[in-house]
Amino acid sequence: MEEAEAEEQQRFSHRQRLKAAVHYTVGCLCQEVALDKQVQFSKQTIAAISEVTFRQCENFAKDLEMFARHSGDCFCPLRRHAKRSTVTTEDVKLLARRSNSLLKYITEKNEEIAQLNLERKAKKKRKPEDENRDFMELDADVVGSDS
Amino acid sequence: MWESSGERALRLWPWRKPAASGSPMTSFPSIWEEALRWHCLFGGWVPVGNGTDSLPFLQELVSKLLHLHFRDCKTKVSGDALQLMAELLRIFVLAAARGVCQAQAEDLDVVDVDQLEKVLPQLLLDF
Numbered sequence: 001m002e003e004a005e006a007e008e009q010q011r012f013s014h015r016q017r018l019k020a021a022v023h024y025t026v027g028c029l030c031q032e033v034a035l036d037k038q039v040q041f042s043k044q045t046i047a048a049i050s051e052v053t054f055r056q057c058e059n060f061a062k063d064l065e066m067f068a069r070h071s072g073d074c075f076c077p078l079r080r081h082a083k084r085s086t087v088t089t090e091d092v093k094l095l096a097r098r099s100n101s102l103l104k105y106i107t108e109k110n111e112e113i114a115q116l117n118l119e120r121k122a123k124k125k126r127k128p129e130d131e132n133r134d135f136m137e138l139d140a141d142v143v144g145s146d147s
Numbered sequence: 148m149w150e151s152s153g154e155r156a157l158r159l160w161p162w163r164k165p166a167a168s169g170s171p172m173t174s175f176p177s178i179w180e181e182a183l184r185w186h187c188l189f190g191g192w193v194p195v196g197n198g199t200d201s202l203p204f205l206q207e208l209v210s211k212l213l214h215l216h217f218r219d220c221k222t223k224v225s226g227d228a229l230q231l232m233a234e235l236l237r238i239f240v241l242a243a244a245r246g247v248c249q250a251q252a253e254d255l256d257v258v259d260v261d262q263l264e265k266v267l268p269q270l271l272l273d274f
Contacts (some may be wrong), residue, residue, distance in 0.1 A: 018215060021208050026240050033244040040257045041244070048260050049243045052267065054212075056239060056274065060232070061216035068222065087213075087224040092231040099273040106235060113230050 019054055026050035060095055067091040089114075204233040243270055 026049050030041045068084040068091055089110050096106040206229045213224055213232065224232070246266035251258050 015215065018208070018212055021205075022212070025204055025208070029237065029240045030244045033241065033248060034258075037245075037248045039248055039251060041247075042257050042259050044260050045247060045258055045263055048263050049240060049247075052243065052263075052270075053236065053240055056271075057212045057236070058216045060235075061213040062218070064213065064224075064228075064232075065217050065219065065222050069219075085219070085221050085223060087222065087228050089225070089227045089231050092228050092235065095274075096235060102238070102273060105238070106231065109234050110227070110231055113227055113234075117227065 019050070022054050022057075023047065023050040026053055063095055064091050067094050204236045206230065206233055209233045209236065239270075239274055242273070243267075246270060 023046070027046050030046050030049065034041050064087045068087045071084050071091075093103065093106055093110065096103045206226075209229055209232050210224060214222075243263070243266070246269070247258050247262045250262040250265045
Protein backbone atom coordinates (compact mmCIF):
# COMPACT_ATOMS: atom_id res chain seq x y z
CA MET A 1 0.00 0.00 0.00
CA GLU A 2 2.79 2.40 0.87
CA GLU A 3 4.55 1.61 -2.38
CA ALA A 4 1.39 2.38 -4.31
CA GLU A 5 1.08 5.74 -2.54
CA ALA A 6 4.70 6.63 -3.24
CA GLU A 7 4.20 5.74 -6.87
CA GLU A 8 1.10 7.90 -7.00
CA GLN A 9 3.05 10.83 -5.57
CA GLN A 10 5.68 10.42 -8.28
CA ARG A 11 3.03 10.34 -10.95
CA PHE A 12 1.75 13.72 -9.73
CA SER A 13 3.92 15.46 -12.26
CA HIS A 14 4.22 18.93 -13.72
CA ARG A 15 1.36 18.13 -16.10
CA GLN A 16 -1.04 17.38 -13.29
CA ARG A 17 -0.10 20.53 -11.42
CA LEU A 18 -0.90 22.54 -14.53
CA LYS A 19 -4.24 20.74 -14.80
CA ALA A 20 -4.95 21.66 -11.21
CA ALA A 21 -4.20 25.32 -11.83
CA VAL A 22 -6.43 25.32 -14.92
CA HIS A 23 -9.14 23.58 -12.91
CA TYR A 24 -9.09 26.33 -10.31
CA THR A 25 -9.22 29.15 -12.86
CA VAL A 26 -12.03 27.45 -14.77
CA GLY A 27 -13.89 26.96 -11.50
CA CYS A 28 -13.68 30.65 -10.70
CA LEU A 29 -14.85 31.67 -14.16
CA CYS A 30 -17.75 29.21 -14.00
CA GLN A 31 -18.70 30.57 -10.60
CA GLU A 32 -19.02 34.06 -12.08
CA VAL A 33 -21.21 32.78 -14.91
CA ALA A 34 -23.27 30.83 -12.37
CA LEU A 35 -23.86 33.98 -10.33
CA ASP A 36 -24.76 35.89 -13.45
CA LYS A 37 -27.22 33.32 -14.80
CA GLN A 38 -28.58 32.26 -11.42
CA VAL A 39 -27.74 28.58 -11.89
CA GLN A 40 -25.37 26.15 -10.24
CA PHE A 41 -22.67 24.18 -11.98
CA SER A 42 -22.16 20.62 -10.90
CA LYS A 43 -18.58 19.72 -9.97
CA GLN A 44 -18.50 17.23 -12.83
CA THR A 45 -19.33 19.98 -15.31
CA ILE A 46 -16.53 22.20 -14.06
CA ALA A 47 -14.12 19.27 -14.19
CA ALA A 48 -15.22 18.47 -17.72
CA ILE A 49 -14.84 22.08 -18.90
CA SER A 50 -11.36 22.32 -17.41
CA GLU A 51 -10.39 19.04 -19.05
CA VAL A 52 -11.60 20.36 -22.41
CA THR A 53 -9.71 23.61 -21.86
CA PHE A 54 -6.53 21.75 -21.03
CA ARG A 55 -6.84 19.61 -24.14
CA GLN A 56 -7.60 22.64 -26.29
CA CYS A 57 -4.39 24.28 -25.04
CA GLU A 58 -2.46 21.45 -26.63
CA ASN A 59 -4.07 22.18 -30.01
CA PHE A 60 -3.43 25.90 -29.57
CA ALA A 61 0.22 25.40 -28.66
CA LYS A 62 0.95 23.13 -31.60
CA ASP A 63 -0.85 25.45 -34.02
CA LEU A 64 0.99 28.51 -32.71
CA GLU A 65 4.33 26.81 -33.09
CA MET A 66 3.48 25.77 -36.66
CA PHE A 67 2.29 29.28 -37.53
CA ALA A 68 5.52 30.81 -36.29
CA ARG A 69 7.71 28.32 -38.14
CA HIS A 70 5.60 28.56 -41.28
CA SER A 71 6.09 32.30 -41.48
CA GLY A 72 9.48 31.60 -42.97
CA ASP A 73 8.16 29.38 -45.77
CA CYS A 74 7.06 31.93 -48.31
CA PHE A 75 8.04 32.40 -51.93
CA CYS A 76 8.43 36.16 -51.77
CA PRO A 77 11.25 37.19 -54.09
CA LEU A 78 11.75 40.57 -52.49
CA ARG A 79 12.94 39.54 -49.07
CA ARG A 80 13.80 36.41 -47.23
CA HIS A 81 11.92 35.83 -43.99
CA ALA A 82 13.72 33.94 -41.30
CA LYS A 83 11.69 31.19 -39.66
CA ARG A 84 10.40 32.64 -36.44
CA SER A 85 10.94 30.96 -33.12
CA THR A 86 8.89 33.55 -31.23
CA VAL A 87 5.12 33.33 -31.31
CA THR A 88 3.56 36.74 -31.93
CA THR A 89 0.08 38.25 -31.71
CA GLU A 90 -0.41 37.63 -35.43
CA ASP A 91 -0.16 33.90 -34.77
CA VAL A 92 -2.67 34.17 -31.94
CA LYS A 93 -5.06 36.04 -34.23
CA LEU A 94 -4.80 33.17 -36.71
CA LEU A 95 -6.03 30.85 -33.96
CA ALA A 96 -9.24 32.85 -33.74
CA ARG A 97 -10.00 32.67 -37.48
CA ARG A 98 -12.86 30.17 -37.34
CA SER A 99 -15.52 32.48 -35.95
CA ASN A 100 -15.96 35.99 -37.35
CA SER A 101 -17.16 37.49 -34.08
CA LEU A 102 -14.31 35.87 -32.19
CA LEU A 103 -11.73 37.16 -34.68
CA LYS A 104 -13.17 40.66 -34.44
CA TYR A 105 -13.09 40.56 -30.63
CA ILE A 106 -9.53 39.24 -30.50
CA THR A 107 -8.32 41.84 -33.01
CA GLU A 108 -9.86 44.63 -30.94
CA LYS A 109 -8.40 43.17 -27.75
CA ASN A 110 -4.99 43.03 -29.40
CA GLU A 111 -5.16 46.72 -30.21
CA GLU A 112 -6.27 47.46 -26.65
CA ILE A 113 -3.35 45.51 -25.21
CA ALA A 114 -0.88 47.15 -27.58
CA GLN A 115 -2.20 50.58 -26.63
CA LEU A 116 -1.98 49.81 -22.89
CA ASN A 117 1.57 48.55 -23.23
CA LEU A 118 2.56 51.67 -25.16
CA GLU A 119 1.09 53.85 -22.42
CA ARG A 120 2.86 51.85 -19.76
CA LYS A 121 6.19 52.21 -21.55
CA ALA A 122 5.61 55.91 -22.05
CA LYS A 123 4.93 56.32 -18.33
CA LYS A 124 8.13 54.49 -17.45
CA LYS A 125 10.16 56.67 -19.80
CA ARG A 126 8.54 59.86 -18.63
CA LYS A 127 9.36 59.38 -14.94
CA PRO A 128 13.19 59.43 -15.15
CA GLU A 129 12.97 62.20 -17.81
CA ASP A 130 10.93 64.35 -15.45
CA GLU A 131 13.50 63.87 -12.73
CA ASN A 132 16.30 64.89 -15.11
CA ARG A 133 14.37 68.00 -16.15
CA ASP A 134 13.96 69.07 -12.52
CA PHE A 135 17.66 68.68 -11.89
CA MET A 136 18.53 70.69 -14.99
CA GLU A 137 16.24 73.55 -13.95
CA LEU A 138 17.84 73.55 -10.54
CA ASP A 139 21.29 73.81 -12.11
CA ALA A 140 20.12 76.66 -14.36
CA ASP A 141 18.86 78.59 -11.33
CA VAL A 142 22.12 78.10 -9.54
CA VAL A 143 24.13 79.20 -12.57
CA GLY A 144 21.84 82.20 -13.13
CA SER A 145 22.22 83.41 -9.56
CA ASP A 146 26.01 83.17 -9.71
CA SER A 147 26.32 85.27 -12.85
CA MET B 148 -20.26 0.75 -20.06
CA TRP B 149 -20.30 4.23 -21.51
CA GLU B 150 -18.61 6.87 -19.38
CA SER B 151 -19.44 10.54 -19.62
CA SER B 152 -16.68 13.10 -20.09
CA GLY B 153 -17.31 14.49 -16.61
CA GLU B 154 -16.84 11.09 -15.01
CA ARG B 155 -13.71 10.59 -17.05
CA ALA B 156 -12.36 13.94 -15.88
CA LEU B 157 -13.03 12.92 -12.28
CA ARG B 158 -11.37 9.58 -12.78
CA LEU B 159 -8.21 11.16 -14.19
CA TRP B 160 -7.46 13.46 -11.25
CA PRO B 161 -4.58 11.53 -9.67
CA TRP B 162 -4.58 13.10 -6.25
CA ARG B 163 -8.09 11.94 -5.53
CA LYS B 164 -7.87 9.11 -3.04
CA PRO B 165 -10.16 6.21 -3.95
CA ALA B 166 -13.34 6.68 -1.97
CA ALA B 167 -14.59 4.03 0.37
CA SER B 168 -16.75 1.51 -1.46
CA GLY B 169 -20.34 2.59 -1.74
CA SER B 170 -19.85 6.31 -1.06
CA PRO B 171 -20.73 8.62 -3.94
CA MET B 172 -17.86 10.76 -5.17
CA THR B 173 -19.72 14.03 -5.27
CA SER B 174 -17.87 16.29 -2.85
CA PHE B 175 -14.14 16.78 -3.09
CA PRO B 176 -12.97 19.88 -1.25
CA SER B 177 -9.40 18.57 -1.29
CA ILE B 178 -9.24 19.01 -5.07
CA TRP B 179 -10.02 22.70 -4.71
CA GLU B 180 -7.37 23.13 -2.01
CA GLU B 181 -4.81 21.32 -4.10
CA ALA B 182 -5.79 23.24 -7.25
CA LEU B 183 -5.62 26.56 -5.42
CA ARG B 184 -2.17 25.76 -4.08
CA TRP B 185 -0.78 25.00 -7.54
CA HIS B 186 -2.64 27.94 -9.04
CA CYS B 187 -1.02 30.35 -6.59
CA LEU B 188 2.39 28.81 -7.26
CA PHE B 189 2.14 29.78 -10.89
CA GLY B 190 2.71 33.48 -10.38
CA GLY B 191 0.91 36.51 -9.05
CA TRP B 192 -2.08 38.28 -10.53
CA VAL B 193 -1.40 40.07 -13.78
CA PRO B 194 -4.17 42.24 -15.19
CA VAL B 195 -5.08 41.51 -18.79
CA GLY B 196 -6.33 44.30 -21.00
CA ASN B 197 -8.05 47.11 -19.17
CA GLY B 198 -7.68 45.62 -15.74
CA THR B 199 -11.40 45.60 -15.05
CA ASP B 200 -11.72 42.13 -16.57
CA SER B 201 -12.90 39.39 -14.32
CA LEU B 202 -10.39 36.78 -13.14
CA PRO B 203 -7.83 36.30 -15.91
CA PHE B 204 -5.67 33.32 -16.77
CA LEU B 205 -2.32 34.09 -15.23
CA GLN B 206 0.31 34.84 -17.83
CA GLU B 207 2.82 32.49 -16.28
CA LEU B 208 0.24 29.70 -16.26
CA VAL B 209 -0.53 30.32 -19.93
CA SER B 210 3.17 30.33 -20.75
CA LYS B 211 3.74 27.02 -18.97
CA LEU B 212 0.67 25.49 -20.62
CA LEU B 213 1.93 26.41 -24.08
CA HIS B 214 5.51 25.34 -23.45
CA LEU B 215 4.28 21.96 -22.25
CA HIS B 216 3.20 21.17 -25.81
CA PHE B 217 5.80 22.91 -27.93
CA ARG B 218 7.81 20.43 -29.98
CA ASP B 219 10.82 22.72 -30.30
CA CYS B 220 12.24 23.83 -26.96
CA LYS B 221 13.54 27.02 -28.56
CA THR B 222 10.04 28.31 -29.29
CA LYS B 223 9.21 31.43 -27.29
CA VAL B 224 6.08 33.50 -26.87
CA SER B 225 6.05 37.31 -26.89
CA GLY B 226 4.51 39.13 -23.94
CA ASP B 227 1.70 40.59 -26.02
CA ALA B 228 0.91 37.16 -27.47
CA LEU B 229 0.75 35.74 -23.94
CA GLN B 230 -1.72 38.39 -22.86
CA LEU B 231 -3.82 37.75 -25.95
CA MET B 232 -3.73 33.99 -25.37
CA ALA B 233 -4.85 34.46 -21.78
CA GLU B 234 -7.80 36.45 -23.09
CA LEU B 235 -8.58 33.79 -25.72
CA LEU B 236 -8.60 31.06 -23.08
CA ARG B 237 -10.83 33.15 -20.85
CA ILE B 238 -13.28 33.58 -23.73
CA PHE B 239 -13.12 29.84 -24.41
CA VAL B 240 -14.10 28.96 -20.85
CA LEU B 241 -16.79 31.64 -20.73
CA ALA B 242 -18.22 30.40 -24.04
CA ALA B 243 -18.32 26.85 -22.71
CA ALA B 244 -19.92 27.90 -19.43
CA ARG B 245 -22.49 30.19 -21.03
CA GLY B 246 -23.32 27.65 -23.73
CA VAL B 247 -23.96 25.06 -21.07
CA CYS B 248 -26.28 27.46 -19.21
CA GLN B 249 -28.24 28.19 -22.36
CA ALA B 250 -28.68 24.49 -23.08
CA GLN B 251 -30.12 24.12 -19.61
CA ALA B 252 -33.86 23.62 -19.21
CA GLU B 253 -35.38 26.44 -17.21
CA ASP B 254 -36.83 24.39 -14.39
CA LEU B 255 -33.52 22.76 -13.47
CA ASP B 256 -31.14 24.56 -11.11
CA VAL B 257 -28.04 22.45 -11.46
CA VAL B 258 -26.15 22.43 -14.75
CA ASP B 259 -24.92 18.97 -15.56
CA VAL B 260 -22.46 17.39 -17.96
CA ASP B 261 -25.20 16.41 -20.42
CA GLN B 262 -25.60 20.06 -21.38
CA LEU B 263 -21.86 20.32 -22.01
CA GLU B 264 -22.03 17.39 -24.39
CA LYS B 265 -24.68 19.24 -26.37
CA VAL B 266 -22.64 22.42 -26.77
CA LEU B 267 -19.20 20.88 -27.12
CA PRO B 268 -19.29 20.19 -30.89
CA GLN B 269 -20.15 23.79 -31.81
CA LEU B 270 -17.68 25.14 -29.24
CA LEU B 271 -14.82 23.16 -30.71
CA LEU B 272 -15.82 24.16 -34.24
CA ASP B 273 -15.70 27.82 -33.27
CA PHE B 274 -12.20 27.63 -31.84
